[in-house]
Amino acid sequence: MLRYLTSGESHGRGLLAILDGLPAGLKIDRDFIDSELKARQGGYGRGGRMKIESDRAEIWSGVRDDLTIGSPLGVVIRNRDFTIDELPPLTAPRPGHADLAGGRKYGHRDLRNVLERASARETAARVALGAVAQLLLKEFSIELESWITSLGGIPVRELPAEKRRENLSASRLGCPDPEAEAKMIELIDRTREAGDTLGGVFQVEITGVPPGLGSYSQGDTRLDSRLAGALMSIPAIKGVEIGTGFAAASEPGSRVHDVIACSEDGICRPTNRAGGIEGGVSNGETIVIRAAMKPIPTLSRPLPTVDLQTGLPADAARERSDVCALPAAAVVGRGAAALELARAFLEKFGGDSLAEIRRNYSGYLEAGKA
Ligand SMILES: Cc1cc2nc3c(=O)[nH]c(=O)nc-3n(C[C@H](O)[C@H](O)[C@H](O)COP(=O)(O)O)c2cc1C
Structure with a gap:
């Protein structure tokens, strides 16, 4: 079974991750791993930290001569600002962050003990492991892409895949629509001046997925529930939809379900409103997921809170923070x-070696053709 754990605080020595x-x-x-880490750090609207961080994954174990050897893969990402022991205590919990709930849970008076781990710095470790997962999937021609589809309420036009990729390569926001991007950058600047923050929506598409991944037989084996859980595990993600998602709820069935038709190559689906999953099982179409990110909770013009040390009203704590981290979240999303x-x-299709998995996979595809 593929499983992973991450460890590390935002201003600690660094992040550790194991993929088993x-x-x-x-x-x-x-x-490729470092390019994903770099993509997570980029995007207009990020805070000062991104200038300090320059993430690089050090592979500590599980690899020889650039090949995995079947043992757990260990990764270290060092923090450039290892200052945890010099930082002041934090007692004014930020609305929308983990400070208050986490402090109550673990009995911390200094809420820094909460935020150091609740911080999305952890997602760098998942991006590194997610890049390794992408390398595995690429071996079987399964590719993941992600981009933003709206930011602060500004929608992105849908574009043909080639145009989208071309525009994305020049984008500062992971946004494929230059007109929308210009408006977004303006909005980010205005929001920064106002001391406020922004969220938005990103999309992940997975192409080349064979039919048959996941299962309808138990709720926790359904591929849609698993992917939704993976996206929802990213801090600040508050909604996930697959295919047409929430919009399907207000349409009649005849305009939602994808008809099953014949083509020269066998069965085909002229539309993909289901987003590549039916009955909790991949159906061979592109998997389409969208995730909604709430605005960043740390505001430079802080919201009211209560100082837990004095019991009196106070301004919420201010940390070096992003105005909008949606482009980064889109990168974390494809990794997760x-x-x-x-x-x-x-x-x-699992096996102990890539060669064994290839045999299992091609046997399955061959049997499907019969
Ligand atoms: C890539 C990324 C970067 C983030 N950067 C910040 C940040 O700079 N400041 C902040 O307050 N929250 C940031 N967040 C969001 C918080 O981590 C998140 O809101 C917090 O952990 C509480 O979890 P919840 O929003 O899921 O309830 C970021 C999230 C992501 C995915």
């Missing part, structure tokens, strides 16, 4: 989805 259950023989492209999809893929 990878087959032997997978080529580890370190440049890749980890869950790779887990489902290995459940079905």
